[in-house]
Structure formats: C-alpha cells, structure tokens
Amino acid sequence: MSYLHEISEPVVEVQDLNMYYGAFKALDSVGMKIAKNRITALIGPSGCGKSTFIRGLNRMHETVPGARIEGKVLLDGEDVYAENVDPVRVRRKVGMVFQKPNPFPTMSIYDNVIAGIKLGRRHKKSELDEIVERTLNQAALWGEVKNKLKDSGMSLSGGQQQRLCIARTLAVEPEVILMDEPASALDPISTQKIEDAIQDLKKSYTVVIVTHNMQQASRVSDYTGFFFIEEMGAPGQLWEFGETERIFSNPKRKETEDYVTGRFG
Amino acid sequence: MSQLRRPMTGRFKRRRIMDRAMTFAAYACAALAIIPLTWIVIYVFVKGIGVWNARFFTQLPALFEAGGVRNGIFGTLEVVGLSAAIGVPVGVMAGIFLAEYGDNILGGTVRFTADTMTGVPSIVVGLFVYGVVVLNTGGAYSAFAGAVALAILMIPIITRTTEEMIRLVPNSIREASLALGVPRWKTILRVVLPTALSGIVTGVFLSVARVAGETAPLIMTIFGTYYAISKNIFDGPTTTLSLLIYKLGGAPNPEVVKVAWGASLLLILIVLGLSLLARLIFKGEGAKF
Numbered sequence: 142m143s144y145l146h147e148i149s150e151p152v153v154e155v156q157d158l159n160m161y162y163g164a165f166k167a168l169d170s171v172g173m174k175i176a177k178n179r180i181t182a183l184i185g186p187s188g189c190g191k192s193t194f195i196r197g198l199n200r201m202h203e204t205v206p207g208a209r210i211e212g213k214v215l216l217d218g219e220d221v222y223a224e225n226v227d228p229v230r231v232r233r234k235v236g237m238v239f240q241k242p243n244p245f246p247t248m249s250i251y252d253n254v255i256a257g258i259k260l261g262r263r264h265k266k267s268e269l270d271e272i273v274e275r276t277l278n279q280a281a282l283w284g285e286v287k288n289k290l291k292d293s294g295m296s297l298s299g300g301q302q303q304r305l306c307i308a309r310t311l312a313v314e315p316e317v318i319l320m321d322e323p324a325s326a327l328d329p330i331s332t333q334k335i336e337d338a339i340q341d342l343k344k345s346y347t348v349v350i351v352t353h354n355m356q357q358a359s360r361v362s363d364y365t366g367f368f369f370i371e372e373m374g375a376p377g378q379l380w381e382f383g384e385t386e387r388i389f390s391n392p393k394r395k396e397t398e399d400y401v402t403g404r405f406g
Numbered sequence: 407m408s409q410l411r412r413p414m415t416g417r418f419k420r421r422r423i424m425d426r427a428m429t430f431a432a433y434a435c436a437a438l439a440i441i442p443l444t445w446i447v448i449y450v451f452v453k454g455i456g457v458w459n460a461r462f463f464t465q466l467p468a469l470f471e472a473g474g475v476r477n478g479i480f481g482t483l484e485v486v487g488l489s490a491a492i493g494v495p496v497g498v499m500a501g502i503f504l505a506e507y508g509d510n511i512l513g514g515t516v517r518f519t520a521d522t523m524t525g526v527p528s529i530v531v532g533l534f535v536y537g538v539v540v541l542n543t544g545g546a547y548s549a550f551a552g553a554v555a556l557a558i559l560m561i562p563i564i565t566r567t568t569e570e571m572i573r574l575v576p577n578s579i580r581e582a583s584l585a586l587g588v589p590r591w592k593t594i595l596r597v598v599l600p601t602a603l604s605g606i607v608t609g610v611f612l613s614v615a616r617v618a619g620e621t622a623p624l625i626m627t628i629f630g631t632y633y634a635i636s637k638n639i640f641d642g643p644t645t646t647l648s649l650l651i652y653k654l655g656g657a658p659n660p661e662v663v664k665v666a667w668g669a670s671l672l673l674i675l676i677v678l679g680l681s682l683l684a685r686l687i688f689k690g691e692g693a694k695f
Contacts, residue, residue: 201581204581204584206509229588230587232586234587236585236586237585239581239582241578243582245579245582245583245601246579246601247597247600256583256586256588256596257583257586257587257588306582309586
C-alpha cells in the first residue's frame with residue numbers, strides 16, 4: 142500500500158523499495174514521501190524493517206555483506222541508486238545517528254565533531270572552531286563540554302556521547318538526518334535533551350527518526366509511518382502513513398490502532 | 407542435626423580431598439611452568455654478568471682471551487632493524503587486507519598460508535633465502551639476505567595479530583565513519599587503524615622479539631664469522647649476537663666461552679625488554695572500546 146499523496150514537496154521520495162539480506166526479504170514494496178523540514182517518525186514492532194528502511198535511504202544497507210536492494214530512492218528528484226552515484230556523496234547529504242552512541246574512541250570531543258569534514262577542502266582553524274561550537278550548540282551539548290574539548294569522546298556519559306554523535310552528523314551539513322532509535326539506550330533526562338535538540342533541528346534539516354517509543358513519536362514528529370509484518374519471516378511493509386496526529390487519533394487500519402493503543406508490540 | 411552441617415564422612419570427605427588435591431596440582435603445574443624461564447634468566451645472569459665491561463661492548467671478539475661482541479650488537483640491530491623495515495609494512499598491510507577485504511577465496515588462501523608459515527622450521531626459511539637471495543647475488547652472504555629470512559618469519563605473525571586486532575574494532579565505529587560520508591579507505595586509515603594501533607604495535611614488538619634470537623636461518627644468509635662486520639648491507643658476511651653465542655660458545659678457551667654467556671645475557675635482556683615494552687603499550691593504550 143502506498144501513501145504518496147499526502148506530501149506535495151518531498152525531499153526524499155521512496156518508490157517501490159524492496160530490501161534483502163541474502164535470500165531473506167526484509168522489506169516489501171515500500172513507498173513513502175518525506176517532507177522537507179519536518180520530522181517523520183517510523184514506528185512498529187521489532188523486526189519489521191524500520192532500521193533496514195532508513196539504512197536504505199543513505200546506502201548504508203549495502204555495507205552489510207549479501208545485502209541487496211531494488212526500487213528507487215529519490216533525493217531531491219535524483220535516484221541515489223542510479224549508476225555512477227557515489228554512495229559517499231549520498232551519505233554526506235543524508236546523515237545518520239545510530240542507536241548506540243559510537244564516538245570515535247581515539248579522538249577528542251573536538252576531533253569527533255570535525256571527523257566528517259576533515260576531508261574535502263581544508264578548513265581554517267577559526268572555521269573549524271566555529272563549526273564545533275555551532276553544531277555542539279545545536280546538539281545541546283556545548284555548555285557541558287566547552288571547557289574540555291580536548292578530552293576523549295569516551296569520557297562523556299552515554300547521553301552526552303549520543304549528542305556528540307548528533308553534532309558530528311550536523312557538522313557535515315546534510316539535508317536529511319536519519320536517527321535509528323537515538324534515545325533507546327538513554328535515561329529519561331538524556332532522552333528529553335535529545336528530543337529538544339531534534340525539535341530545534343527541524344528548522345534547518347529534515348529528520349527521520351525510528352523509535353519504539355510511541356510517546357516519543359507523538360511528541361516529536363509531524364508525520365508517522367507504521368511498519369508491520371504479517372507473520373514471522375514475512376517481509377516488513379509500510380502499513381500506514383500519515384500525519385502523526387491522524388495516525389494516533391484516527392488510524393485507518395486495525396493493526397495500526399492496535400499498535401498505537403498498546404495492544405501489542 | 408541440621409541439614410547443612412553434615413559430618414565429613416564418606417563421599418563428602420572424598421570430594422573434599424579430591425578438590426584439595428586437584429587445586430594443589432594446578433598450582434604446582436603453574437609454578438613448574440615458570441621455573442624454566444626464571445631459571446634461565448638467573449643462570450644466564452650469573453654466568454654472563456661477569457664479562458660485562460667496557461671491552462665487552464666496544465671490542466671485537468678475540469680467539470684466545472675474553473674479547474667483546476661489538477660486531478654482534480651492531481649486527482643484531484642492523485639485521486633485526488632491516489627485517490622489521492621489510493616485514494612490518496608487508497605484515498601490517500596484509501593484516502589490514504585480511505580483516506577488511508579478506509572474506510573471500512584470496513583472503514582464505516592468505517590466512518591459511520600465513521598460519522602454515524608460522525610452523526615452517528626457521529632453518530628451512532634460511533635455506534630458502536640462501537637459494538633465492540644469496541646464490542642469486544653471486545653467493546654473497548649479506549645483512550640484507552639475513553633480514554629477508556627474518557622478515558619471512560616475522561610477516562605471518564604480524565599479519566595474523568594485525569588481523570585479529572583490526573577485527574576487534576567494533577563495526578559500529580566503521581559504520582559511524584561511513585555514515586559521515588567518509589570513504590572506506592579513509593575510514594580504515596583514520597578511524598579503524600588508530601583504534602587498533604596499540605594492539606598492532608604490540609604484535610610487531612612481539613614478532614621482532616621472536617626473530618631477534620633466531621640463529622639457524624642466519625647461518626645460511628649472513629654466515630657469521632668471529633670478526634665479520636660488513637659496512638655494505640648487500641654484500642659481505644656479518645654476524646649477530648645469536649651467531650656469536652653459537653661460535654664463541656664452542657670455543658676451546660674458557661675465557662672466550664664466558665663472553666658467549668655475556669652475549670646470551672644481552673640477547674635475553676633485549677628480547678625480554680621488547681616483550682615488556684609490548685605489554686606496556688597494550689596496557690597503556692588498549693581496551694579503549
């Protein structure tokens with residue numbers, strides 16, 4: 142089922158996307174439009190292909206041995222899977238924050254932030270300083286680390302590490318930021334800070350966030366996609382998509398309603 | 407009587423005795439295992455420390471009196487240094503290949519070859535280098551030929567430890583870098599290698615320590631006479647501490663044999679020092695993830 146009609150000017154348009162791990166089909170025929178400067182939440186039970194789906198958007202899926210993909214992912218109208226498209230360039234436009242905070246262990250906080258921009262053209266020191274301060278501010282971490290930028294990224298708490306990873310992603314200046322359950326490994330206070338940061342990001346970025354937490358989806362997102370598998374071993378499907386308010390208050394399909402009201406999942 | 411406090415009789419007593427006996431046996435065997443090393447170190451120290459004086463470090467060996475081992479010290483540093491210069495880049499890069507690109511037939515072949523090569527007797531490697539290098543350079547024994555032999559012994563060890571260490575780097579860190587739009591090669595160079603560095607350096611040090619004491623392959627590649635000390639690394643026999651120990655240890659004059667003990671002590675301390683350094687590096691830098 143496709144819900145392409147709801148968004149008129151998408152940044153990302155996914156058409157008939159099928160994703161595989163070897164012989165296993167993980168995702169079946171997903172179509173979705175992702176609105177610019179909006180937050181799109183993806184919810185659904187475990188193993189229904191949400192994480193796989195967002196890894197398809199920035200070509201991270203293909204880093205898994207045996208992984209395969211069919212269909213189109215248009216970024217500003219351009220298919221990221223077309224021939225001659227360099228996945229490296231796609232990933233610079235579509236950044237990603239992972240479930241578990243993963244700062245680079247050998248780098249300082251400062252170097253972690255600029256890790257992604259140190260290739261390409263050379264930046265002046267003052268430019269880098271400015272980027273570090275701006276992105277750490279956007280990630281709501283600056284105040285906590287401004288006096289210890291030379292410390293190892295590993296010296297931070299889990300929540301701080303995750304915000305550092307968000308800053309690192311922002312420094313590359315992507316158009317779209319994918320977040321794979323960014324707060325699921327964190328305590329409520331850290332979660333709150335991350336959610337606040339995500340709300341602020343909306344002004345300049347498009348955010349897609351996978352979450353298991355339905356309150357989180359309803360709190361932060363503008364649009365919600367519900368993924369579902371009909372039975373074990375079947376591929377995941379985009380079961381329902383729409384404005385978050387509508388999905389939570391007036392879902393069209395029974396499974397969506399069961400899930401958002403907490404009857405399963 | 408309570409259930410917990412049974413009298414120590416019958417099978418309970420037997421179990422307790424067995425437990426004690428086995429624990430004791432395990433401790434005893436552990437102690438036994440370290441006896442040879444401590445004994446060797448002490449024995450060599452007692453026998454060798456007596457000849458350690460200025461002459462020992464600065465003179466060439468003498469036939470009928472206690473000389474020095476200057477040429478051996480120089481030769482060991484020269485040959486081992488050269489072999490590291492050849493073996494470390496090859497070994498580390500092969501290890502990177504195995505860990506990052508080696509999940510295929512080529513990788514499997516390289517891995518199997520490396521594992522087999524660690525088991526090849528070092529004298530066979532010496533004979534091989536004699537045939538391939540020495541005979542093809544006009545029968546010239548040289549420090550270079552010796553270094554090739556030691557490098558061949560070193561490469562499989564470095565390759566496999568480098569691979570293991572790189573595989574220990576969590577995949578999440580590679581993904582983080584790739585997701586930032588950093589190309590694969592730059593991810594390996596800037597993120598994966600620094601994370602695995604302490605482990606790789608440890609492997610390098612251990613492999614250098616392992617070949618520093620090699621003797622057999624050097625007999626056929628650098629030859630090793632009493633006085634040999636060639637200025638040209640590609641031509642002319644030279645010697646190392648290990649070869650001098652072999653030569654001087656068999657000398658009829660007891661004063662000369664004492665010098666061999668002194669050289670043994672020096673060689674043991676070099677190897678021990680390298681191993682210790684390797685451990686320090688691993689402890690200080692390792693386990694960051």
